[in-house]
Amino acid sequence: MSEYTTILIHKETKEHLSVLKDYARESYEEVINKMITVYEKLKSEGELSEHTKKDIAIARRQLNEGKGLTTRQLIEELGL
Numbered sequence: 001m002s003e004y005t006t007i008l009i010h011k012e013t014k015e016h017l018s019v020l021k022d023y024a025r026e027s028y029e030e031v032i033n034k035m036i037t038v039y040e041k042l043k044s045e046g047e048l049s050e051h052t053k054k055d056i057a058i059a060r061r062q063l064n065e066g067k068g069l070t071t072r073q074l075i076e077e078l079g080l
Contacts, residue, residue, distance in 0.1 A: 009017075020031050048056075062068060069077065 017028050017031050
């Protein structure tokens with residue numbers, strides 16, 4: 001009995017997988033396994049804390065209100 005199977009994916013999905021190849025002859029199985037590894041690592045690191053989520057929301061609101069600084073302004077403010 002074979003240890004392989006076939007899966008049905010959209011052409012667009014295959015194109016996305018092709019872009020993720022590190023080299024031309026890399027198999028789709030290798031690409032998918034890399035993606036699984038990255039997903040598992042991110043999942044094991046956990047989600048953002050509620051405090052961090054609130055800080056991000058505040059920062060987004062401030063940017064939308066025009067209260068943010070450009071990179072140039074920040075460099076000048078820091079004296080860099």
